[in-house]
Amino acid sequence: MLNKNKQELIALFRHKCKQHNLNMTPQRTAIYEELIKSKDHPDSDDIFERVKKVFPDISLDTVYRTLSKFTEIGVVHIVEGYGEAKRYDPDTNKHHHFRCQKCNKIVDFHNKSFDNLRIPKSFQKDFRITNVKVLLEGICNECVKNN
Ligand SMILES: [Zn+2]
Ligand SMILES: [Zn+2]
Numbered sequence: 001m002l003n004k005n006k007q008e009l010i011a012l013f014r015h016k017c018k019q020h021n022l023n024m025t026p027q028r029t030a031i032y033e034e035l036i037k038s039k040d041h042p043d044s045d046d047i048f049e050r051v052k053k054v055f056p057d058i059s060l061d062t063v064y065r066t067l068s069k070f071t072e073i074g075v076v077h078i079v080e081g082y083g084e085a086k087r088y089d090p091d092t093n094k095h096h097h098f099r100c101q102k103c104n105k106i107v108d109f110h111n112k113s114f115d116n117l118r119i120p121k122s123f124q125k126d127f128r129i130t131n132v133k134v135l136l137e138g139i140c141n142e143c144v145k146n147n
Pocket of ligand 1 (some may be wrong): 025100101102103104105140141142143
């Protein structure tokens, strides 16, 4: 869950856009607002469907390019995937994910000991680790019930 309120996030967004010389157009703002409203780590199609309600003329391509731009300037993160459509995460703070292998739902969770996981020494020799994120996979309760 995002631990900042909407105004703070928008302020941060404005700041980042300014920093990167990106105009805060109404479309871009709407896309960002959709992102921070959604807790399901949407892909570009999901965002497109939602933003279309406000801007019926917007194209999927615009949404896609905007999301790439947002990723570039660091206001959203891409959820690591396995070849399917990219999923976007508006929460750029440290957190971890649970992913349901049946319905593909991705749920955020926080855990202090996961935040502080120690990287094996042997691994540090070959790779410079910049980020640690835990991904738990399994079946969510809903899917267990609907089985
Ligand atoms: Zn599920
Ligand atoms: Zn997340």
